[in-house]
């Protein structure tokens with residue numbers, strides 16, 4: 202095999218697995234990560250002697266090849282955890298992922314009749330006319346579920362979680378991010394609840410009994426052990442090495458602020474950053490398109506609690522609280538110190554410098570945790586904040602055009618590919634991001 206070189210930008214799950222694939226293909230690797238540890242959104246944070254994730258990060262085993270590698274590198278540190286998660290709203294606790302029957306069970310009888318009629322009409326319409334899913338998330342949700350259920354559930358839920366009204370989000374958001382819940386499924390679930398049909402073997406059913414993978418130190422284990430394995434096989438990995446400049450000459454990338462390099466380049470850093478780092482800069486319309494791709498930041502309130510246990514599940518989603526999800530990783534096997542304590546990971550989507558970002562929302566968060574019976578203010582021993590500026594890509598109306606403009610422009614660079622959650626502006630989980638890294642690396646190195 203001829204010797205090839207690949208420079209990888211970003212050391213999250215995608216970049217690390219891209220490096221693993223490149224090594225298997227016999228390439229030499231240089232990887233640059235801007236932070237002081239690997240893992241990106243899935244990195245671990247050691248705060249006050251305890252490990253915290255940015256939202257409990259657990260590995261799924263749906264991709265057998267990737268799972269086999271993770272299993273091997275994590276070794277004895279890997280813990281198998283049965284998925285147990287809930288969603289709470291209106292004072293009731295439901296199973297998560299949300300089942301159609303749960304949505305319906307939470308609705309008052311008259312509204313329920315309206316919602317069922319709306320669902321039925323929506324289902325008939327999509328059966329007999331070609332579904333377009335409309336121009337924005339509002340029309341897509343109404344097309345799928347009918348107006349009454351949209352007004353009762355999806356409008357407020359989406360608005361609260363994302364801080365953006367569904368009419369300002371693209372229909373693509375519904376396709377990629379919202380769970381599909383057809384009227385037929387809802388009716389079947391209802392019949393199932395009334396014991397008129399047998400429970401079905403569906404994807405949702407599979408998720409219900411899914412096994413996840415974690416460790417005593419939380420999500421830090423996977424990126425750390427992947428990086429250690431890469432380094433032991435000769436990969437050159439650099440922490441604290443932000444990419445601020447990417448030089449190019451005609452149709453080739455020639456290097457970064459860390460020096461010139463020949464060979465291939467794989468970027469997993471946020472797409473707008475890649476565009477802004479290009480030297481010489483791209484045309485103004487491409488810079489403008491990049492400025493239109495926005496991300497939703499998030500702040501995690503990492504709390505140490507003087508209590509053995511706060512909740513029954515691994516994590517619970519909340520509809521009516523200042524936070525949208527609370528995880529208790531001790532229930533997945535995390536080691537918490539000192540004894541008799543547990544930790545809570547409280548997730549909030551926010552804007553940079555708003556009260557949730559700065560920590561000023563802490564009193565409100567504590568009040569909501571107490572109202573949910575999770576802990577009292579006195580039981581909170583310490584708190585830390587973890588920030589992510591690029592937690593979720595925002596599929597705002599019109600983002601597809603900007604994304605297309607940028608990707609078409611980048612196609613001129615024959616030795617560059619951009620992929621992963623940030624690089625492709627999409628919503629993978631860890632194993633999908635790793636698969637994206639593997640596929641793109643293979644394309645680059647074997648073309």
Ligand SMILES: Cc1cc2nc3c(=O)[nH]c(=O)nc-3n(C[C@H](O)[C@H](O)[C@H](O)COP(=O)(O)OP(=O)(O)OC[C@H]3O[C@@H](n4cnc5c(N)ncnc54)[C@H](O)[C@@H]3O)c2cc1C
Nearest residue numbers: 211213214215235241242256258259444621622629630631
């Ligand atoms: C709250 C939350 C919970 C989640 N829970 C799960 C879960 O339980 N299970 C699961 O499978 N997935 C989960 N995910 C998804 C998972 O985090 C992502 O799919 C995964 O991290 C994507 O990997 P990536 O490498 O593509 O991107 P990232 O993880 O974002 O990695 C990108 C890397 O690039 C680096 N970088 C950025 N700019 C530069 C620069 N200029 N120079 C150098 N480096 C740079 C970043 O520091 C980062 O390390 C969750 C996501 C969120 C937000």
